[in-house]
Amino acid sequence: MNLPEPTTPAGQEGLRALLAEPRRAVIGLDFDGTLAPIVADPEKAFAHPEAVPALAALAPKVASVAVITGRPAAVAVRNGGFARVPGLEHLTVLGHYGAERWDAATGEVTAPAPHPGVAAVRAELPELLAGTGAWLEEKGGRAVAVHTRRADDPQSAFEALQGPLADLAARNGLIVEPGRLVLELRPPGMDKGVALQKHAREVSARSVLFAGDDLGDLPAFSAVDDLRAAGTPGLLVCSGSDEVTELRKRADLVVDGPAGVVGLLRALAERLG
Structure with a gap:
């Protein structure tokens, strides 16, 4: 499978850094609209059927895969089908924009008291x-x-x-x-950008990829920009949508919705051997 090429110099640098040192790379992913198609009933928004196999193939080859979502972490785990999947032992789900955390290794959710x-x-x-x-x-x-x-x-x-x-x-x-x-x-104070930056620091990331589709993903895009400015290369991926154009304008790479995101993850896994 061919690995799509970013259209910007910054994105090309981010991809090169990820491929050169994958064990220090963080893959950050939104859930709805990125791993799962948008549907009328959010309770029926399940991950693309090839998402889990693609993640399981890629996750052991990078420092971390983090699903960063506005959903409760447990709901994203359930609708994503992430629990007890070989290859996803180090997957992290940061729910409620990072206020909740689920780790595949323990199967537990940690969170502060509700606002x-x-x-x-x-x-x-x-x-x-x-x-x-x-x-x-x-x-x-x-x-x-x-x-x-x-x-x-x-x-x-x-x-x-x-x-x-x-x-x-x-x-x-x-x-x-x-x-x-x-x-x-x-509640204020947490967004996907804060969550992504914190997670990147935790694993001492040397490159970061983030893929999203909606306005709530813009803080994560800004976080990648900040990481770039501080010397950590990054790649911004838009899961294409006709409803929201802001991410498309800022992205280094635009793919065709969740199917395109899955294709990108599979291509990365294949390139990393």
Whole structure:
């Protein structure tokens, strides 16, 4: 399988560094839209059927593979099919933007206590969402997400809810994270960029690849830029989407959705022997 070539000099340098010293490379991956297709019901968003075999082939050849997601870690593990897979013993899932951590070696999730603002906004949301066509996704008591994909006019519902949800979040010490027809209310202080940088430091990474598809992945893209500026080469991959163009503009390499991400992972594993 041919390994796709980044289109930018920085991305080309990042790929060269990864291939030259894979045992010091971190592979960071979003889940929804990157490893799993976007679907109307997030509970039915399962990893691409070839994702786990591709990850199992690649993971033993690099320093770390980290799935960094806004989902609860346990949900990503379940929907990804990551538990007890030979080859994935060193996989890490950083859930809730890094607030939760699941390690394949132990099968355990570690996390701080939930922010009290999450329960407060959860109590108010049913009344606020009544008649909008939006629906609520629970995220283990650590965040809540409002989806408009099922509304009669998903984009109009999304835009109409942004202001009220921002006010509700602010009153309860939370922030709103917009995504692909979803608005997530969660505690401040953690994002995918913070999680990626912390994980890269933990394993003394000398190169970093991050693949994402949505606005919540932009902090991770910025983290890779910061690592590059500090001397750690990086590769930014966009799991292509017509709904979000910001990542595509900043990426070193654009692939065709989760199938393209899986193809990239397989090609990397093959190149590394």
